[in-house]
Amino acid sequence: MLANRLYSTLEGVLIAFDSIRSNKVRAGLTISGVAVGVFVVVAMSGAVHGIKTSVEKDIAAAGPTSFYVFRRGDFFENCDGTEDTCPSRRNPPITIREADALRRIPSVHAVTAQLPGSASFKYLDQSLSSAEATGYTADWLETDGGDIVSGRSFTTLEARNAARVAIVNDVMAERLFGQSDPVGKTVTANGQPFRVIGVYHSTVSFIGTPTQSPGDQAKAMVPFETAHRYLDSWLDGVTLVVKPRDGSTRDVVMDETTATLRSLRGLKPGAINNFAVMGQDGLMAQFNSFTGTFFIIMIALASVGLMVGGVGVVAIMMISVTERTREIGVRKALGATRGTILWQFLVEAATLTCIGAAIGLATGAALIAFIRSATPVQAEIPGGAIIAALAASAVTGVLCGLAPAARAARLDPVEALRFE
Numbered sequence: 001m002l003a004n005r006l007y008s009t010l011e012g013v014l015i016a017f018d019s020i021r022s023n024k025v026r027a028g029l030t031i032s033g034v035a036v037g038v039f040v041v042v043a044m045s046g047a048v049h050g051i052k053t054s055v056e057k058d059i060a061a062a063g064p065t066s067f068y069v070f071r072r073g074d075f076f077e078n079c080d081g082t083e084d085t086c087p088s089r090r091n092p093p094i095t096i097r098e099a100d101a102l103r104r105i106p107s108v109h110a111v112t113a114q115l116p117g118s119a120s121f122k123y124l125d126q127s128l129s130s131a132e133a134t135g136y137t138a139d140w141l142e143t144d145g146g147d148i149v150s151g152r153s154f155t156t157l158e159a160r161n162a163a164r165v166a167i168v169n170d171v172m173a174e175r176l177f178g179q180s181d182p183v184g185k186t187v188t189a190n191g192q193p194f195r196v197i198g199v200y201h202s203t204v205s206f207i208g209t210p211t212q213s214p215g216d217q218a219k220a221m222v223p224f225e226t227a228h229r230y231l232d233s234w235l236d237g238v239t240l241v242v243k244p245r246d247g248s249t250r251d252v253v254m255d256e257t258t259a260t261l262r263s264l265r266g267l268k269p270g271a272i273n274n275f276a277v278m279g280q281d282g283l284m285a286q287f288n289s290f291t292g293t294f295f296i297i298m299i300a301l302a303s304v305g306l307m308v309g310g311v312g313v314v315a316i317m318m319i320s321v322t323e324r325t326r327e328i329g330v331r332k333a334l335g336a337t338r339g340t341i342l343w344q345f346l347v348e349a350a351t352l353t354c355i356g357a358a359i360g361l362a363t364g365a366a367l368i369a370f371i372r373s374a375t376p377v378q379a380e381i382p383g384g385a386i387i388a389a390l391a392a393s394a395v396t397g398v399l400c401g402l403a404p405a406a407r408a409a410r411l412d413p414v415e416a417l418r419f420e
Contacts, residue, residue, distance in 0.1 A: 030312030031356040034396065037306040038360025038389040039367075041299075042381055046368040048295070050379035055287055057203075065250040066143055068283070069094060069102075069240035069257065073276025091274040094238040096224070098264055099137065102240065105256050107248040110142035112241045115224050117233030119189040123176040131172060131218040133189055135227025143241040151183040151198030159223040164230060167198040172218035189220065192230045250279060306392060310400035313349050317404035321345070342405045349401020350394050357393035361386065 071091050099113045115135035121128045138159040141148070146169075154165050166187065173182045182196045200221060227233040244253040258277050265274060331341065364381065371379040 027312075027316060027352065030316055030352050031359060033310075033312055034306060034353045034356025034393050035360035035363070037303070038357045038393060039364045041389045041392075042361055042364025042385055043367050044295075044297075045385040046364065046379045046381040047371060047377060049382050049385075050371070050377040052284075052287070053378055053380070056284060065248075065253075066241055066243045067250060067254055067257075067277065067279040069098075069242060069261070070276040070278065071236065071238070073278055073282075092265070093236040094240055094275065096137075096238075098261060099240055101260055101264055102242060102257055105253070105260060107245055107253045107256060108242060109245040109248075110139045110243045111137075112140045112143040112243075113137045113224055114140075114239050114241070115227045115233045115235065116237045116239075117227055117231050119220070119231050121172065121176060121187055121189050121218075121220065123185065123187045126176045126178075128172070128175060128218055131220065133166075133220045133222060133227060133231050133233070135224040135231075135233055136221055137224050140221070143243050146200055146202040148198045149201045150181065151196070153198055154223050159225065162223060162225040162229050164192060164194045164226060165197045165222065166194040167200050167221040168196055169200045169202055169219045169221075171216060172220060173199050175218055189222075190231055194220075194222065254279060306396045310353075310396050313352055313397055313400040314404065316352070317345060317349050317401050318407070321404050321407055338410070345405035346398055346401050349405065350397035353393040353397030353400075354390065357390050360393075361389060 071093050072089070094113075096113060099111050102108055102111045113136070117133050117135065118130050119133040121131050121133075138154060138156040141153055148167065149170070151167070153167060154163065157163075158165055166189070168176070168182055168187075176182070176187060177185065182199055185196050186193050187196060188194070200219075202219075222231070228235065242253070242257060244250055254277050258273065261275055261277070262271075262273065267274070368379045368381055371377050
């Protein structure tokens with residue numbers, strides 16, 4: 001029985017190839033429709049997988065146990081800016097006083113406050129009309145995955161006195177200073193003189209995170225108070241990165257942080273937090289929810305391609321049944337059962353769609369390889385996407401080939417032998 005089924009399957013595959021050779025245009029349209037659908041699935045899933053990997057790496061750069069305190073935690077959610085859809089707009093900003101209170105928690109190793117902002121930078125005849133200028137507290141390197149490659153960071157005293165010193169990342173160093181060493185030179189930021197004391201290299205990818213700008217953008221790091229006084233940075237945008245002490249459980253420290261902030265803000269029991277304490281898993285959950293929209297689009301586009309291929313399968317298989325009516329009659333006269341005929345035509349239909357899937361996988365893999373080599377995205381095709389694409393194409397072939405196969409199986413052998 002198994003040998004007969006295998007022989008029937010092989011025969012169906014060979015007949016499918018004969019059908020492709022004899023009906024090149026119809027078969028080509030069928031195969032191309034399926035190939036487009038599979039290509040979309042493979043290309044988009046590979047790109048999203050690469051972006052997700054980069055985001056995970058960037059978020060983890062602060063340390064495996066570090067977590068974040070935001071004024072709002074809905075930065076990946078749909079929000080039109082009104083208080084009805086964005087109630088967190090009413091949340092008070094995070095303050096330095098709160099950061100100092102968190103540092104006093106025994107289980108906390110370091111708390112870095114970040115004050116986002118931007119400024120125009122100039123050195124001699126080189127200028128940047130707008131570049132990021134972020135204010136940090138003095139312990140920022142404790143929670144940052146990058147490193148000072150030349151010079152030094154600012155001291156606690158410089159941070160307290162709002163010294164006009166700056167650390168530039170290697171992108172800004174190259175654009176303003178070229179091949180010369182920036183350390184010790186003076187740049188102007190929004191017309192204010194700043195002495196460059198260090199050069200910083202970021203490990204963040206081109207995507208960035210809610211607390212880190214993309215690594216391929218020019219950026220300057222200045223003391224927190226300096227950014228506030230001289231660069232008019234937006235105090236409402238302060239965020240905190242909290243690093244627990246070694247041996248402390250992250251979730252416990254997050255609970256202590258939440259309790260401390262609720263106490264400072266006078267929130268009553270049962271009141272909703274007017275801040276967001278979020279670990280790396282929480283950030284990734286929001287990111288995955290955000291990228292879910294792309295997967296819905298991907299599925300919709302792939303469905304269109306598979307539907308086109310499915311219509312082609314129905315058409316080509318109906319024609320095939322008509323053209324091979326006498327053959328079917330002969331096979332039935334020689335003892336072929338309805339199940340045998342049905343199985344043969346279903347295998348033929350599935351073969352057509354699987355050929356299209358193979359072409360779609362090959363072209364999608366080629367595009368992913370190009371993306372990996374030509375862009376910073378480390379795109380990679382997930383194994384699940386390959387299995388899903390092949391399974392979807394095979395199911396499409398079977399479902400769309402079912403009606404023609406059933407028609408062939410129901411043919412009366414006597415009438416089929418008389419067919420001209």
